[in-house]
Amino acid sequence: MPSNRDILPPPRFYPNRWMMGLLGQDAFSRLKKNRWAWNSGILLLAFLVIAFITPVLPLQSPIHGDLQDRRFESPNFRVQTLVQTTDLGFPDNSLRAAFRQYKEQLSALDERVAQADSKTGREALIQERSRMAETLNPLNKLWHHPSATTQLLLRTRLLLFGETCLPSIFGCDDQGRDVLARVFWGSRVSLTVGLVAALVSLLIGVTYGAVAGFAGGWVDSLMMRLVDTLYSIPFIFVVIFLITLLDAEEWKNTLATWNIDRTAIFYVMIGAIYWLTMARVVRGQVLSLKTESFVEAATAIGFPRRRILFLHLLPNTMGVVLVYLTLTIPSVILFEAFLSFLGMGVSPPDVSWGLLVNEGLQVITPIETKWWIAAFPSLVMSVTLLALNFLGDGLRDALDPKLKGR
Secondary structure (H helix, E strand, C coil): CCCHHHHCCCCCCCCCHHHHHHHHHHHHHHHHHCHHHHHHHHHHHHHHHHHHCHHHCCCCCCCCCCCHHHCCCCCCCCCEECCCCCCCCCHHHCHHHHHHHHHHHHHHHHHHHHHCCCHHHHHHHHHHHHHHHHHCCCHHHHCCCCCHHHHHHHHHHHHHHCCEECCCCCCECCCCCEHHHHHHHHHHHHHHHHHHHHHHHHHHHHHHHHHHHHHCHHHHHHHHHHHHHHHCCCHHHHHHHHHHHHCCHHHHHHHHHCCCCHHHHHHHHHHCCCHHHHHHHHHHHHHHHCCCHHHHHHHHHCCCHHHHHHHHHHHHHHHHHHHHHHHHHHHHHHHHHHHHHCCCCCCCCCCCHHHHHHHHHHCCCCCCCCHHHHHHHHHHHHHHHHHHHHHHHHHHHHCCHHHCCC
16 A cells, blocks of 8 residues: 555655745845944955955065065055066066066977977976976066966966056065065965865864764764863864974975875864864754754655755754854964964965064064054954954844844
8 A cells, every 4th residue: 555655745845945035035134234244244255356366466576575675664655566676587677578588498398399209308308398387487486386377367467567566555574575465465375264264164063063963862972072072172282283293394295295285284274173163053053953843844754864954954054154154264364373473374485464463573673663564464364353253243143033024
């Protein structure tokens, strides 16, 4: 005798779908009414866009130093050029001329590769071309080994603005490097650390907490005791140990062999220590939701437990997860800045906001204070963290069902 499940097709069970849509519109309306949160969101979006297009902007080199005549230069509005010294070895002291020479050298080597008679000779020439592309690329002298995408953006910058650069409105540091350019390029590292680490904590914490809360019983107890144990570990010492380990020559060679960037490991490592609170938050939400009527209905219909968890429970926790995520990102950025301030995070010639603050404080003396070197990176980082906190508070209020309709 066929069962009811065979007679009636299982309904596509989306609990309170129209109500969730209405709540989403209502929450969006409440968020727009919160001017601090709304404007903070716009500001953060602008920061992200600017950080991505930084290579296109007419900025000076963030790493080219030894500009003795510009050491500790105070903020000014004098227009600068990209190549300011002859020590780079560019023909006619021009980046465009250096690019033309670089392309001619590569083209000549490509012709030799095409004319090579033996396979061994061709492979040797190909290896020589790779070394030449790495060592002679003029972009590597003004920017620290830019990726293929960044190189494309830098070439676009040359087409749009030539070699003209914005004035040093943030002043220069102890090596004559433009602080404005270093703040902009540092935003790419700091914001990337915050976003990647937050996403890693989101992936681990949401999955772990959802499984623990939905499984319940001894599985939940065992998984949460592991979280409690990890909470008792001072992670700052663990991170310092791992960073020291990654700086060892043996590990550097291993990472180079596998073509793994140390900075990428740094991003993931920070995110991996911020998932514990996320797991607790999601577990609490799942525990409260799994007794709701829509979960009981889905269970009675015969939906698999995995479907109930990922299609019914997790979507209903996304509001709380989103709020916590916006509050995690500033914590991660601040933690990265703390590590870079100690000299254990991002290492030169890469640059981050924490590293810039550290460099600025090192040159402050009782006799003379070069305030702009530390003040402007600190100001930009503070505004970013404040905007993230405003946005997180606004999202928390907007997604609070108790405030619906207000």
